[in-house]
Amino acid sequence: MGVPHALVITYPAQGHIIPMMELSYRMVEHGFFVTFVNTDFTHKRVLDASMKAHPQSHPNKSTESIRLVSIPDGLEPDADRNQLGVLCDAILSSMPNALEMLIKDINGLEGDSVTCVVADVNMGWALDVAKKLGIPRAAVWPAAAGCLTTLLRFQELIQKGVITEEGELLDTNMVRFSPKMPLMDPRHFAWLCIGDTAENKVIYRYVNVNIKGLEGVEWLICNSFYEIESPTYDIFLNIRPIGPLLVIGSQPTQPKPTSLWTEDNTCLEWLDQQPNNSVIYISFGSFTIFNERQFLELSLALENLGRPFLWVARPDLVDRSGADYPEGFLGRVAAYGKVVGWCPQKNVLAHPSIACFVTHCGWNSTLEGLSNGVPFICWPYFADQFLNQTYIVDIWKVGVGLKANEDGLFSKEEIKSKVEEMLGDEGIRERVLKLKEEAIRSVTEGPSMENLNGFMEAMKGKS
Template identity: 50%
Template sequence: MGIRGAAVSTLPMGVCALMCHVPKLIEEGIIDADGFPTKQQMIKLSPTMPAYNTTHLLWPTVGDRHSQQSIFRFLNECTQATKLADWVLCNSFYEIEPSAFDLVPNILPIGPFLPGTRHGRLEGNFWPEDSTCLSWLDKKPACSVVYIAFGSFTIMDHRQFHELALGLELSNHSFLWVVRPDLTDGSSDAYPDGFEARVAGRGRIIGWSPQQKVLAHPSISCFLTHCGWNSTMEGLINGVPFLCWPYFADQFYNQTYISDIWKVGLQLKPDSSGIISREEMKAKLDELLGDEDIRARSLKLKQTAQENVAEGGSSFKNFNNFIEAIKLKKC
């Protein structure tokens, strides 16, 4: 109908590049026509990009085979549909994914997005925010509180949830932990016996947080995260080191950027039974909080991110150019 359109990608550019290469992956026999890996292997789209584990592509990590097929087809259709858009905007910036932008040259980075700085009420949350945690943080020393949040979809079984709780207790660090109503498998007695009473003096547990404001708070020392892209961007622009616990889809790829490319965080590793133990939690928290080089790199990336969205920055210019293009070509 001649109506111009703009698309917005909420994924990292490396994943967008992967989706654009799906036809080639099928042609080379890396995945079949339904998106399933023909074998477990590591693949690279560019020598300077993180490698993809074929078992950790976006679709093989979700649900049963039918669900995976549906998700793969949906993502593929979305990728094809963006070719009809006059502009494709994304929540990223050149410095953190330069090789990926070379592979998808027509996308305009305007990130990091900053939802927490909007005027008025932020819509779209699944649960009510508990802003009282901010006054609790106000009473804590600088860089003293571990922030734990796993986004909207992560679900833990009972045993893993217990290990996480006991790991936080064992670490002896103050913490702010976001526990969604559906984070566990529905058990009403999810916490270990006596846990809440034992950590009451240094721990705060809430159902949902104003995350951007929390990560910007000076008392936060690090971010234990599922590595969702929005959370990753919010952590970067606040200069907060990451402790990575990816769950599914692009989160494994994002974790590789965090721990191996940008080197602003560490990865938690499961034991032989697939559980991240309390001892692993304590050891990695101690290592992360004692690593001044990681903190220095985090603060440097924070500066780069802020410069991009500030007046005169690359993301700022890209967004302004997009607005000007709309003004010049009114329907």
């Protein structure tokens, strides 16, 4: 039997690329060769950012065990890929044929045939391509299992009158699929948080195609761990946790081409100069957009706190334009604060100087914070981030949420108050450190390790 060859395909977004690449490295450790597939547009962004941050590493060259490739997403290079409805339509129209041609080209090379396809659930159509070609397949859900349940139970939601056949919202009452699972606000369902009604319907149709692609798939694995979502795993037995898919408490041995922005590594040197457990870390992921008033309130809150802070302010954070700080802000906070455009977040959260994490509650950020024992201040923006906040604040009790004022803003007083409240709560820190231990145990000797090993052996056995 030759070397098993996995083709791994990810949805073109930061929060998806990271766990799929981490899984690819785990597969390499288990003896696989991996072809990692991005869209052309995302592939170029990732390689450009990685080259700027690590010019010595030549990320455009594939490693011996991971080959980086790409296929078109169906849009012109200058198209706005933040219009997710347009992007999803284009993906379905063009990428299945492109992926099929890619696999056939690979299989035409002697000794290089793809032996399994491992697809992000958000690219579930790729599982249909694999089925058509007779290739074993597996699906990966890169977020919380609780969020996936809303997609697996479309028909139940329709029958109960929560949504229509086209995914439109009919009932805003909270829902849950078992008494022990968290309550979920249907207004925050993933396909209902983006754009207008027409775009919601497009995204719902896209999600439906992907979920149908799961039919007959033997392995549906999730970047989570049993201890933090046990009621969900006890009900949905076909979802198997293998997470957290990250290097816990240490820096990676080599840079991984996953970031869409150039990482500013000077922040790590700055953190080295700060006292242990002193720095407020603020980052809102790759999609969050602020208006100018909210940006101003956050800026003033950080200045008024007067504590060391590291703030990741993307170049497009404010209405997709450059940030407009209060006059003189950067000069006034220079003695204790640092602002960067992007950073190596896993390394930052593993740093002993970090005291808390002001976060949009994306799942990667949530797992990275948990796995390093860092308490949270929750600032969710859309989709699964609200469920993740429910986990953090109400179920795990390892963070606090912010309360908006009558204008829908988080005021500088509210932000300052919640940071000080959280930093003074020893119970939160004790609980998050306990979950850190659970995360490490799960991937070293617990259910996640067992599921991951079982998945690897199953995929090898079909090669």
